[in-house]
Amino acid sequence: MKRIICIAIILLGISVSHAQTDTTFYKHEVRVSVGEGFLPSVFSLLLPTEVMYSATFSVSYLYRPIKWLWVGGNFVNCLGAKIYYDWREYYPDGNYRDFTKSKRKYYAALAPEVRFSMLNKKYLILYGALSVGVGFEDGYDSKAVKYPKIFPYFQITPFGISGNVGKNKNIFIGGEVGIGYRSFFSVHGGYRF
Numbered sequence: 001m002k003r004i005i006c007i008a009i010i011l012l013g014i015s016v017s018h019a020q021t022d023t024t025f026y027k028h029e030v031r032v033s034v035g036e037g038f039l040p041s042v043f044s045l046l047l048p049t050e051v052m053y054s055a056t057f058s059v060s061y062l063y064r065p066i067k068w069l070w071v072g073g074n075f076v077n078c079l080g081a082k083i084y085y086d087w088r089e090y091y092p093d094g095n096y097r098d099f100t101k102s103k104r105k106y107y108a109a110l111a112p113e114v115r116f117s118m119l120n121k122k123y124l125i126l127y128g129a130l131s132v133g134v135g136f137e138d139g140y141d142s143k144a145v146k147y148p149k150i151f152p153y154f155q156i157t158p159f160g161i162s163g164n165v166g167k168n169k170n171i172f173i174g175g176e177v178g179i180g181y182r183s184f185f186s187v188h189g190g191y192r193f
Contacts, residue, residue, distance in 0.1 A: 025064070025067055026064065026170055026192035026193055027063060027064045027065075027193075028061070028062075028063060028064070028192065028193050029060075029061070029062040029063075029064065029070065029072070029190060029191070029192045030059075030060070030061055030190050030191050030192075031059070031060040031061075031062070031172075031188050031189070031190035032057075032058070032059055032060075032188060032189060032190060033056075033057070033058045033059075033060070033176070033182065033183075033186045033187065033188035034055055034056070034057055034058075034186060034187055034188075035055060035056045035058075035176075035182055035183025035184070035185060035186030035187070036055055036056070036183050036184065036185065036186075037053030037054055037055055037056050037078045037080070037183070053078045053079070053080040053105070053107070054078070054079055054080065054081075055078070055079075055183075056076055056077070056078040056181070056182055056183050056186070057076075057077050057078070058074050058075060058076040058077070058182055058186075059074070059075050060072060060073065060074045060075075060113065060190075061073060062113065062115065067117070067120055068116060068117045068120060069114075069115070069116060069117075070113070070114070070115040070116075070117075070127075070129075071112070071113070071114055071115075072112070072113055073110065073111065073112050073113060073133075074109070074110070074111050074112075074113055074131055074133070074155075074182070075108070075109070075110055076108065076109040076110075076111070076135075076153070076155075076181060076182050077106065077107075077108045078106060078107050078108075078181075079104060079105070079106050080104065080105030080106060080107075081104075081105060082102045082103065082104050082105070083102065083103050083104075083105050083139055083140055084100060084101070084102050085100070085101045085102070085103070085140045086098065086099070086100050087099050101140075103138075103139065103140060105137075105138070105139050106137070106138055107135055107136065107137040107138070107181075108135065108136050109133055109134065109135035109136070109153035109181060110133050110134060110135075110153075111131045111132060111133025111134070111135075111153050111154075111155070112131065112132070112133060113129055113130070113131035113155075114129065114130050114131075115127050115128070115129040115130075115157075115160075116128055116129070122164065122169055123163065123164050123169065124161070124162070124163055124164065125161070125162040125164070125172075125174075126159070126160070126161055127157075127160045127161075127162070128157055128158050128159065128160065129155070129156075129157040129160060129176075129178075130155075130156055130157070131153075131154065131155040131156075131157075131180070131182070132152070132153065132154050132155075133152075133153045133154075134150060134151075134152065134153055135150070135151050135152070135153040135181060136148050136149070136150055136151075137149040137151065153180075153181050154180045154181065155178055155179075155180030155181060155182040156178055156179050156180055157176045157177070157178035157180075158177070158178065159176070159177045159178075160174065160175070160176040160177070160178075161174045161175055161176075162174035162188075164192075170191060170192040170193060171189075171190075171191055171192075172189065172190055172191075172192065173187070173188070173189045174187070174188055174189075175187045175188065176188065
């Protein structure tokens with residue numbers, strides 16, 4: 001067990017030192033991501049009268065104090081299907097009127113993020129990230145659920161890739177594989193300056 005831990009520490013040290021060999025070092029990053037809304041849909045289906053979510057959309061800003069570390073924050077938004085709420089109101093004279101309202105189901109989250117690069121080259125960056133924060137969900141109140149709901153938000157990204165393009169290699173596109181409210185798989189693009 002001690003050997004495995006020592007080897008892991010050595011490999012981490014090598015990857016971090018290898019990550020610092022990048023000659024291009026931009027300190028700021030703005031990123032837009034699109035992913036699927038599978039995990040929020042799973043959590044929503046556990047409660048009655050909930051609906052599936054479609055794709056998630058997120059905007060991030062990250063600051064890079066050293067070449068292998070980014071810190072920043074995310075705003076994540078996910079739209080679901082429309083919820084229809086029907087009710088009937090009775091009047092004292094015995095008449096009644098039916099009403100229908102609709103509302104688009106959504107959740108939004110704000111979360112800080114920490115990212116570590118494992119490989120940092122001119123054309124390619126491989127990284128992992130962790131983001132934890134607070135989310136808000138909206139919908140119609142029911143006996144089982146009251147809105148808006150506040151819930152913990154998380155996103156663990158063990159593998160992300162970013163390909164740098166453009167004359168100064170400061171425009172990037174890429175993808176992430178992870179688990180959390182942002183998505184299992186997402187694609188992103190952005191600008192570093």
